Amino acid sequence: MLQLRDLPSKAVLDKFSARYPEADVSAVSSFLHLLRVASDLSLALDACLSQHGLLQGRWWVLILLMREEHGISLPSVLAEKAGVSRATMTGLIDGLERNGLVERIFDKDDRRRVSIRLTAAGQEKLDQVMPDYYTRLRQCMAAVSEEERDLFNGILVKLNAGITAFDASGNRHPDT
């Protein structure tokens, strides 16, 4: 997501803000810090999952299925919830089906539809992965108190609201 490893020093930020007076140095600094840490956490999660032969995309599908009453959902619904295109979901399901973790069930009444069901093997896989994931995550967050977590969430809510401000305005550009 953010690959940049060499975050700007105070000196660099000052240099840039001298040329670009619009810059809010502490905003830039916090923003980059956030992206850096989030990106590293995501990589750590990937590393954890890969020890179980999974990647994030497939893992989320298994979790979404487990959330359902009977472990069943539709590709279009899964795509929506997982935040990927339907085409990508087709690929994820292909992979999971190859490994026997989910199965396709063709609908007799509406032959356009296909249901996806978590198999026993899929549930077993989750039963291996989730305790490992939860244990690691618990340790990772151990140093952050409940109060800090609440504060943290509150700030994230504000940032999230600010994204509309980021998206809006500015509409130049042509070439490249």
Added chain:
Amino acid sequence: MLQLRDLPSKAVLDKFSARYPEADVSAVSSFLHLLRVASDLSLALDACLSQHGLLQGRWWVLILLMREEHGISLPSVLAEKAGVSRATMTGLIDGLERNGLVERIFDKDDRRRVSIRLTAAGQEKLDQVMPDYYTRLRQCMAAVSEEERDLFNGILVKLNAGITAFDASGNRHPDT
């Protein structure tokens, strides 16, 4: 990075933590919230840059060059600082060179080496993009006070330290 759009409700988290007692519900919740917001911020940044005909990878390269005294660096150094492989950096430089934003300068003394220089057009591009980026970011962070930013950074530092805990331990897995 994190595509998952359907974050777990309290009920879902409780259901999962009943099956997996290792789960720390508030930790999971904060973790996912962090990844979700960071991911959306990154997408907003992409949207901003694409209005200027850039993508994050190339944009970071321009910025890294601008940080240098004479706007000059080496592909290997840029790859290191940008956090991408050298092969990827070759591709990024190819694209930037095609658009005339950087140029390759072949070293006469050590013919393995190539220097990359920010061109005048590259600097102009930055002079268009950066004010737009800084303005949007300022607005996005406007609701977060300096105190909150400090607090936020402090928590990020703790989380970052916790990543080692996340990476460590657990070493099962075979197939798939």
Added chain:
DNA sequence: TTGACATAATTAGCTGGCTAATTATAATTC
């Protein structure tokens, strides 16, 4: 001075995202 190793950049080929087009089926409307 030459053989082994080290270093720099690039190329080749893989993967998992994406969008757009396609296939199949259902629903609606004239």
Added chain:
DNA sequence: GAATTATAATTAGCCAGCTAATTATGTCAA
């Protein structure tokens, strides 16, 4: 009830990452 429109999933092809292999060059020690 035939034609149009809508919906579901898939296929085809693009792109930007990656690793591993390759090409080219330099360095050092016997």
